[in-house]
Amino acid sequence: MKAQQPQHAQQSTNARYAQDGYLIELAERLRAQxxxxxxxxxxxxxxxxxxxxxxxxxxxxxFGPVEEFAAQLVPATGERAPQAPDERVETWRWTADTYVDEELLNRFGDEGWEVERVDALGRFVSHRDVAQPQRWEYRRELVTRGREDLDERLAPDGWELCGEWIVYAWYKRPKAASIGPAARLTSTPPAPARSRFFSRKFYALLAVLAAAVAVAGAAVAADENDAASGAGFAAGLLTGAAAVVALAWGVSRWRGRRG
Structure with a gap:
């Protein structure tokens, strides 16, 4: 006579079958979408x-009903169905320096803001689904030799590129895949009134650069006994710095288009 399986073991087996069935159905729904x-x-x-x-x-x-959970996960990948620009989606563009951008991205991600891209002015182009808001998380990476290998390395963990700027790349992923229903938001705060977030460190850096340019200009003027030469030298430094930044940005955009 066949030994009867203990009740707690039978319950565990049934739970495993239910989990597998749930995940199989979820996978089918994700592929179908x-x-x-x-x-x-x-x-x-x-x-x-x-x-x-x-x-x-x-x-x-x-995780909740499989059809609802699948609907949460698919928009997270950027594969959402087209929507009319109505009250269902909020949009917001903002910028921050590299001292605080990653922290702010995650703070705003917890408020439901998803970054679509970084525009030509370096702003994060973001949107939030009013009907089904969910949390997002972000990370910033330094990119110096192309990002193809980086994309491949981060993809298995659900990270997806959402923007590039000069030597930086930003990645996003929905929190639903790691924390389940807790990623849903029942309410959201209004969009921030500000669109620029610059830290004290950033302003301090600008002050140091400005002081360095002024000192260099004064040194040239004193050496040549000509104030105009010093002013011209300082202007040249600023122009050169702007040219370097513009060149780096252009190379970054060219690489992005090639990828």
């Missing part, structure tokens, strides 16, 4: 790992 196969596999793998680590036995209780 146009999500690339590699992204589907990475997402489902992350979710399975989360269930294993958390000890959750009910995937639906952890």
């Amino acid at each position: 146009g999500l690339p196969a590699d992204r589907v596999e990475a997402t489902v793998t992350d979710l399975a790992a989360h269930l294993e680590e958390s000890g959750a036995e009910d995937a639906e209780a952890e």
